[in-house]
Amino acid sequence: SQQGEEDPQALSIQEGENATMNCSYKTSINNLQWYRQNSGRGLVHLILIRSNEREKHSGRLRVTLDTSKKSSSLLITASRAADTASYFCATDAEDSNYQLIWGAGTKLIIKP
Amino acid sequence: EAEVAQSPRYKITEKSQAVAFWCDPISGHATLYWYRQILGQGPELLVQFQDESVVDDSQLPKDRFSAERLKGVDSTLKIQPAELGDSAMYLCASSSAGNNQPQHFGDGTRLSIL
Numbered sequence: 356s357q358q359g360e361e362d363p364q365a366l367s368i369q370e371g372e373n374a375t376m377n378c379s380y381k382t383s384i385n386n387l388q389w390y391r392q393n394s395g396r397g398l399v400h401l402i403l404i405r406s407n408e409r410e411k412h413s414g415r416l417r418v419t420l421d422t423s424k425k426s427s428s429l430l431i432t433a434s435r436a437a438d439t440a441s442y443f444c445a446t447d448a449e450d451s452n453y454q455l456i457w458g459a460g461t462k463l464i465i466k467p
Numbered sequence: 468e469a470e471v472a473q474s475p476r477y478k479i480t481e482k483s484q485a486v487a488f489w490c491d492p493i494s495g496h497a498t499l500y501w502y503r504q505i506l507g508q509g510p511e512l513l514v515q516f517q518d519e520s521v522v523d524d525s526q527l528p529k530d531r532f533s534a535e536r537l538k539g540v541d542s543t544l545k546i547q548p549a550e551l552g553d554s555a556m557y558l559c560a561s562s563s564a565g566n567n568q569p570q571h572f573g574d575g576t577r578l579s580i581l
Contacts, residue, residue: 385567388570397473398510398558398570443510447566447567452522453562454500454515458509459509460507
């Protein structure tokens with residue numbers, strides 16, 4: 356079953372612009388994670404935010420978490436062509452035995 | 468970029484044939500996951516191992532799929548017989564045990580059933 360829902364499903368922006376993707380989930384969580392997947396490759400872990408954190412930064416990435424709204428956002432600043440990929444959120448639910456429940460992803464295209 | 472090793476990268480076979488995938492996780496990672504990913508969707512967990520024991524295989528179609536991790540290190544996922552609907556990407560991931568651990572993925576096996 357898929358808990359996370361990413362929004363939008365697809366996003367196309369010009370290089371240098373900021374990209375924002377959103378994720379909503381349904382149950383209480385231990386943490387929420389964002390992953391990137393280049394076409395035909397495996398997923399790469401980007402950032403993990405714990406349920407007691409509200410914001411986290413890593414390089415050009417900024418993640419926010421609002422547990423009252425059960426939602427998270429991923430902001431990529433100053434986008435580059437190499438950021439073209441699909442981005443997935445995954446939640447580690449409190450009773451999940453360390454399993455991640457995945458959304459369907461946002462397909463991001465950066466136009467040069 | 469991937470540190471989890473998977474083979475083969477691509478597999479094309481006919482329906483009703485047997486197919487096997489292999490995964491070697493990051494050294495020391497106790498937890499190993501097999502996922503199936505259909506194009507345009509997120510990964511779907513098939514089976515989770517903790518060392519050599521199955522923690523969860525509730526989504527594994529056990530009439531045709533099997534998975535093992537005999538020595539708690541590398542793992543094999545098998546399908547027999549393969550069906551057209553099995554065409555997908557099969558991904559292996561590993562993580563350290565415990566909460567708040569990221570999963571590390573291999574580059575997967577792209578399976579096409581003719």
